[in-house]
Amino acid sequence: FYEGLQHKQLNTRHHLRLILALAEIYPSAEMDRAIQDGLAFQAFSADYLTNILEMRARALPEPGPLHLTRH
Numbered sequence: 001f002y003e004g005l006q007h008k009q010l011n012t013r014h015h016l017r018l019i020l021a022l023a024e025i026y027p028s029a030e031m032d033r034a035i036q037d038g039l040a041f042q043a044f045s046a047d048y049l050t051n052i053l054e055m056r057a058r059a060l061p062e063p064g065p066l067h068l069t070r071h
Contacts, residue, residue: 001035004044018046026053 006012023031034052038044 001039001044004039004042008042008044015044015046019049022046022049022053026057030056 002016005015026034030053031049034049034056037052038048041048
């Protein structure tokens, strides 16, 4: 991920600082998953990681079963 970040971003240090700040907020398993997704989609930025982590944090719970009434 770091190599991709260096290749794609102009300000690597800035992105690294933001990524490290995210690592203090989110569990390592969530960070690892977001970084793996970034690698898969070649999205090497702190903004991508922030968006994916926030999106997953507010994911809605699975809906319950649908109850239908008969007439």
